[in-house]
Amino acid sequence: MRATLMHGAGDVRVETIPDPALQEPTDAIVRVVAACVCGSDLHPYRSMASRDGGVQMGHEAVGIVEEIGSGVTGVTPGDLVIVPFAYQDNTCAFCRDGVQTSCEHGGFLSAAQAELLHVPQASGTLVPVPADADEALLPSLLTLSDVYLTGHHAAHTGRVSPGKTVTVIGDGAVGLSAVLASRELGAERIILMGRHQARTDLGREFGATDVVAERGAEGVAAVMDLTGGAGSHVVLEAVGHLPAYEQAYGVVRPGGVISRVGVPQYERAPIGFGSLFGKNATLTGGPAPVRAYIEAALPAVLEGRINPGRVFDRTLSLEEAPAAYRAMDSREALKVMLRP
Amino acid sequence: MRATLMHGAGDVRVETIPDPALQEPTDAIVRVVAACVCGSDLHPYRSMASRDGGVQMGHEAVGIVEEIGSGVTGVTPGDLVIVPFAYQDNTCAFCRDGVQTSCEHGGFLSAAQAELLHVPQASGTLVPVPADADEALLPSLLTLSDVYLTGHHAAHTGRVSPGKTVTVIGDGAVGLSAVLASRELGAERIILMGRHQARTDLGREFGATDVVAERGAEGVAAVMDLTGGAGSHVVLEAVGHLPAYEQAYGVVRPGGVISRVGVPQYERAPIGFGSLFGKNATLTGGPAPVRAYIEAALPAVLEGRINPGRVFDRTLSLEEAPAAYRAMDSREALKVMLRP
Structure with a gap:
């Protein structure tokens, strides 16, 4: 698949790497419909030391479930889902406290600017949205993975x-x-x-x-x-x-x-x-436990009552990810959506 | 009157100084029945640079109203009162928010280890308690001025x-x-x-x-x-x-x-x-807006249901204030009450 890697400060490349695969029964693979560049991605873009092989980038996505592990419930292949930037089981004591970013089995995604995304703890992480959601709602749905x-x-x-x-x-x-x-x-x-x-x-x-x-x-x-x-x-x-x-x-x-x-x-x-x-x-x-808030925010987005997706002022293809970083780093763009 | 002054680190003296007098119509003079040494008094006791004339010490007191200015309401001479360590009008926007320590007309007392205490903003600051309160309740009433x-x-x-x-x-x-x-x-x-x-x-x-x-x-x-x-x-x-x-x-x-x-x-x-x-x-x-809490805490103290005054493990006369500081500084005493 094609994926965005950062090799050092200012050095972002889109490359062909192996497709991700299920590793645990609780995993899912999501085909990315829309991802984006986060303000926090600009910190390494300005300061990261060069690294052989680079690191995959991106932690915000809306996508379609491609494959699920045997232990995944709540979503099935074909579902349109919001992928929060942190994964979590959504059942541990910290999740029940509403601090999903501190989940005992959780962590942060870092490979969403790609065609396919490996998501651990899929049952607790992925939130399905109506498959017939208007394409025009896509930017606002994407903001529910992080920024809004x-x-x-x-x-x-x-x-x-x-x-x-x-x-x-x-x-x-x-x-x-x-x-x-x-x-x-x-x-x-x-x-x-x-x-x-x-x-x-x-x-x-x-x-x-x-x-x-x-x-x-x-x-x-x-x-x-x-x-x-x-x-x-x-x-x-x-x-x-x-x-x-x-x-x-x-x-x-x-x-x-x-x-x-x-x-x-x-x-x-x-x-x-x-x-x-x-x-x-x-x-x-602190890091937003967005998983705690998605369901409550969804109706206002689906009804079009709020349009947080207006923060996206540019849409580029995944292949143009390097240009997306440049545009945000130079403040030409507020926030760039990437479409694989 | 007799009063406690600190002249530098480790140098506390009880001296005769002029009685305080009303300065504003909103002032009161309180005859101190019980005062005490605060853990925060130990910070200057350990580090204060020598100062000519010294500075008066103490910010916790229970006492009897001696004299009030023409604009003071809510208390009259003879009332037994709790004197919170911060004075306040108890009517400004910050006081109404429950942050009386940030009162627009407020400040901190610093002369309570003495026979007489000058209290600004007396209407908003002094809280009367039943004059027939049992002497045994005095330590707990005193904790309502600060520590509890x-x-x-x-x-x-x-x-x-x-x-x-x-x-x-x-x-x-x-x-x-x-x-x-x-x-x-x-x-x-x-x-x-x-x-x-x-x-x-x-x-x-x-x-x-x-x-x-x-x-x-x-x-x-x-x-x-x-x-x-x-x-x-x-x-x-x-x-x-x-x-x-x-x-x-x-x-x-x-x-x-x-x-x-x-x-x-x-x-x-x-x-x-x-x-x-x-x-x-x-x-x-932050600094406790104790004025916000006194009325709610009073019944439990007056009924003897809680006894926060047990933090006082020693009572000395005002003349013994230097010994009180020494005992707290050396941790021989937890908290010392001073009786003028």
Whole structure:
């Protein structure tokens, strides 16, 4: 099959490799209908050391079940399915707690930008959708494998609710998804911090009531000004770099919540009296257990009531994956869908 | 009046200074019936640079209202009152959010180890208790000015509830208070991390089901073992030093909560993928808005159903304040009450 491999920073290639095969009775093989490039794929694209043979890329997919192991229930070959970026048994104690990304038998997919995808723990992972779903819904269905529900996870763990002021840091696809999810959860005011107007324009369509283009201390001052000096009840951090986190504790209101879903590119950061502790701010978030949220989000997508797939502003063939990375790295494209 | 002043590390003196006076119509003067030394007073006791004239100490008190400003309502001279360690108007937006320690007109008391105490924002700060309260209740009433409700704040913001496993780090008076508060909130299992047996014995009486004396990696391993490898739903960190925080993220269960009430003696600490983010752990806590909790806690204390005042294992006169600091610094005493 054809698959996308990264050989080092800036070096993405589409190559022919052996088809994946069932390894455990709980596995499935899914024929990928649509995959995409994630903002988190850009971290290795910018920094990965060269590696012989390369590594397969991609963790978001909608596809058709090709083959299932003898122990797989709930899906059958031919089903159209959403493939969450993490696999899980969806039955262990952590899954029952709603933290499927910490499943005892779980892990992260990393081979979805390909024709065929090997999925462990298929019974707990794959979510079938109506086979006659309109082709136009495909982008939004694909967002349920990661990006929209990552934005939703931020808003959910940040306890966004009616009456709340929410600040979203980052106008990438996750940040815009967090705006849409905050609107769905009833936020009264949504301040989007971002400086790319095409993106913040989409953010406004998704529900942002204010846009702050400034960053750092100026950005913090602008949000404090918009909130009458009080700060934001909830801050959703969708970037992952330290300056974004610093903005987050700068604008969070006393007693408020910072929810992070941008994968932190740092380990140590301020959490003492001057940042979090003094104002009783809560820090939450993590890798989104999207499996926990798919069924609840599906009806709004299938009915067309929300259209999170609008974060895809370009569609390329799988063969064009290198161009997809380039376009996202240079910020020409917000998020690129790949069609094998 | 006589008052306790700290002139530098290890240098506490009781001296005669001018009586405090009303400065604003919203002030009150309280005659202190009982005060005490806080674990947080030991931080300057160990590190404060020498200062000419010294600084007054103490932020916990029960007393009798001596004098009130013209704008004070809700209390009158002669009332027996609890004085929370932070003062607040109890009406601003942050107070209404339950974050009284961030009150727009608030601040922290720092002169309670004295005969008389000047209290700003008296209407919003002082809580009257029945004047005929039994003298034997005095220690427990005094804990409502800080230590017990700081433990309660940890448990409350950590979302302790029936069925939860809670790990409390620290066997000081705040840690033991957090144990008692966790039991009151219905925790199923309470693991107390501490190595002073007299203290952990009191912890068991307060509700601890397990005691772990080991620290660091060994302590983490012991808690993981006790929880079948899953970790603790809630971790209450009642120390404030970095190793205690490191233990906290070591034992927190995926999706769990770390609640800090020990004043952090650090600013930067790990919060990235390997500590908090990867397992979707939540970090919360801060200076306890005890004013938010006093009325709810009072009945159990007045009825004698809980006795948080047992954290006081020594009572000294105000004149003996230097000995009180020495006894707590050397860990001879858990917590010392001072009677002017």
